[in-house]
Amino acid sequence: MTISEFLLLTTIRIETITPNGICTGTGFFFNFLFSKETGMSVPAIVTNKHVIKDAIKGKLRFSLRNEAGEPQWGHYYDLTVEDFEKAWILHPEASVDLCIMPIAEIHKMVQSNGINLHYTALCVDDIPSDQDLKDNYSRVEDITIVGYPDGIWDAANNMPIVRKGITATALQLDFNNAPKFLVDAAIYGGSSGSPVFVFNQGSYSPANGGLVAGSRIKLVGIIHAVAQHTVTGDIRIIDVPVSKAPIVATNIPNNLGVAIHARKLKDFEDMLRERV
Numbered sequence: 001m002t003i004s005e006f007l008l009l010t011t012i013r014i015e016t017i018t019p020n021g022i023c024t025g026t027g028f029f030f031n032f033l034f035s036k037e038t039g040m041s042v043p044a045i046v047t048n049k050h051v052i053k054d055a056i057k058g059k060l061r062f063s064l065r066n067e068a069g070e071p072q073w074g075h076y077y078d079l080t081v082e083d084f085e086k087a088w089i090l091h092p093e094a095s096v097d098l099c100i101m102p103i104a105e106i107h108k109m110v111q112s113n114g115i116n117l118h119y120t121a122l123c124v125d126d127i128p129s130d131q132d133l134k135d136n137y138s139r140v141e142d143i144t145i146v147g148y149p150d151g152i153w154d155a156a157n158n159m160p161i162v163r164k165g166i167t168a169t170a171l172q173l174d175f176n177n178a179p180k181f182l183v184d185a186a187i188y189g190g191s192s193g194s195p196v197f198v199f200n201q202g203s204y205s206p207a208n209g210g211l212v213a214g215s216r217i218k219l220v221g222i223i224h225a226v227a228q229h230t231v232t233g234d235i236r237i238i239d240v241p242v243s244k245a246p247i248v249a250t251n252i253p254n255n256l257g258v259a260i261h262a263r264k265l266k267d268f269e270d271m272l273r274e275r276v
Contacts, residue, residue, distance in 0.1 A: 139172065
């Protein structure tokens with residue numbers, strides 16, 4: 001598997017049924033409490049709280065592989081989950097728009113039916129530390145965002161949409177003293193929960209300049225909001241919409257997205273450790 005294939009297989013499209021209709025968002029796979037010694041972990045899907053809010057039912061579409069571990073493009077497994085909102089563990093801080101759904105039981109269920117899910121999962125080691133960000137990352141980095149903007153995807157092959165941009169505020173800092181940073185990229189409904197990567201192929205420049213040979217892929221954030229201005233000129237930062245419900249005011253995206261620092265995923269490890 002190439003590094004770009006790894007990137008494309010990290011996400012899953014989330015479709016929910018709410019009292020307001022059908023909504024879409026993005027989730028990605030993450031192995032919590034991963035142990036290199038044993039290979040054991042707590043597999044889960046990560047997304048935003050507002051993606052699953054009020055969801056009566058949810059649908060997840062998993063890609064499949066054969067017994068040899070090869071992908072079976074065009075083949076997939078649709079899983080419908082009742083009481084969808086209740087299946088998620090919310091981040092303990094109300095201001096942190098993150099939640100996770102452990103999927104170990106899903107694995108057991110589908111494997112008992114001879115189905116092999118095909119995806120790639122991130123872990124804490126894929127998140128740069130504060131020291132790593134300081135020593136090896138520029139204040140302006142190219143970023144790659146993977147997800148399902150406006151619900152768009154390659155449905156035939158169950159593949160996401162990839163978009164590029166740059167960091168609009170430094171990864172080394174918390175924007176307005178919140179664990180967030182801004183990205184200069186087109187963010188639309190359905191992008192909620194999209195992972196934000198620093199993804200370099202072949203070479204990259206460290207913080208002090210120069211050139212490093214090799215590739216780099218690190219999870220630095222999760223999209224959750226977008227800056228918009230109204231026709232009257234007011235600036236607002238709102239959760240990325242998950243539905244296309246009609247609204248009274250006309251909001252115009254200004255290509256500034258808001259991402260939660262990936263380090264906040266580590267808070268779930270303590271929660272899961274207690275449950276395990």
